Amino acid sequence: MSDRIKTIVAKESVQTLEKLAFIFATPEDEDIEPEVGETVDVSIRFSGPFSGSMLILYPEGDLDELAANMLGLDDEDTIAGEQKLDALRETINIVCGNVLPVIGGKEAVFDIAAPQIIEAPSDRPDVAGGVKVQLELDEGMCFIYISFDGEIPEVPAQ
Amino acid sequence: MALNVLIVDDSGVMRAMILKTMKMTGLPLGEVYQAANGQEGLDALGENWIDLVVVDITMPVMNGEEMIDKMRANPEFADTPIVVISTEGSETRIERLRQKGARFIHKPFTPETIRDTIQEITGIGDGNE
Numbered sequence: 001m002s003d004r005i006k007t008i009v010a011k012e013s014v015q016t017l018e019k020l021a022f023i024f025a026t027p028e029d030e031d032i033e034p035e036v037g038e039t040v041d042v043s044i045r046f047s048g049p050f051s052g053s054m055l056i057l058y059p060e061g062d063l064d065e066l067a068a069n070m071l072g073l074d075d076e077d078t079i080a081g082e083q084k085l086d087a088l089r090e091t092i093n094i095v096c097g098n099v100l101p102v103i104g105g106k107e108a109v110f111d112i113a114a115p116q117i118i119e120a121p122s123d124r125p126d127v128a129g130g131v132k133v134q135l136e137l138d139e140g141m142c143f144i145y146i147s148f149d150g151e152i153p154e155v156p157a158q
Numbered sequence: 159m160a161l162n163v164l165i166v167d168d169s170g171v172m173r174a175m176i177l178k179t180m181k182m183t184g185l186p187l188g189e190v191y192q193a194a195n196g197q198e199g200l201d202a203l204g205e206n207w208i209d210l211v212v213v214d215i216t217m218p219v220m221n222g223e224e225m226i227d228k229m230r231a232n233p234e235f236a237d238t239p240i241v242v243i244s245t246e247g248s249e250t251r252i253e254r255l256r257q258k259g260a261r262f263i264h265k266p267f268t269p270e271t272i273r274d275t276i277q278e279i280t281g282i283g284d285g286n287e
Contacts, residue, residue: 015266101248
């Protein structure tokens with residue numbers, strides 16, 4: 001079941017980055033551990049038929065491109081730090097909002113909380129036992145985790 | 159006729175994206191107002207002439223659905239065209255918004271979806287304005 005959810009998270013994340021910011025990401029199967037200090041981290045809580053958290057560790061070197069492309073800025077334009085974080089918050093919001101109906105079904109109603117930027121790795125939600133997806137971007141690896149408060153839910157047939 | 163538009167979303171980046179996309183589509187925009195939550199949106203509606211409201215659902219202070227309910231309960235804004243742009247994926251909730259007279263666009267969106275939806279709901283640009 002986790003393989004099915006991994007496929008869903010990877011597909012929805014790739015599509016979101018492409019449609020939202022013209023960023024082309026490639027799923028990476030070889031398990032890689034994130035390097036502390038090389039990512040900007042954001043998490044989001046969801047509740048409904050099942051509850052849990054999503055966590056994205058986004059490579060800091062790719063964050064300018066994410067924000068600039070979402071805003072339609074040119075290379076020479078300055079991007080404020082808050083705009084970069086806002087872009088990342090909106091990205092996890094959209095990824096999570098697109099993943100949940102695929103896992104839970106289109107009639108399922110979920111409440112998604114406001115995304116939170118994580119200041120220190122120790123503040124990350126516990127994603128042990130969840131599903132991990134890795135996407136290769138231009139400057140580094142993006143790590144996406146989804147974890148559930150209980151058992152990993154059954155995915156309805158498509 | 160130029161459309162005066164109110165964009166309500168708690169993300170400044172998303173408000174900028176929506177505005178950029180609307181400009182790309184060639185829709186005739188007049189004044190564009192922005193608000194970060196439903197209450198700010200209602201305040202802007204009370205202070206300005208607005209032809210179209212574009213609103214997110216999940217926002218602090220007052221969410222988009224509550225803002226829509228308050229607009230529909232006020233005769234002054236009861237018929238104002240509303241487009242919801244949200245990550246909402248539940249057909250149950252989307253249908254509830256449709257029954258309140260709102261059109262729905264899912265994030266991430268394309269310029270064509272924005273253009274077509276606004277043309278349909280306002281009649282702007284389809285030869286009927």
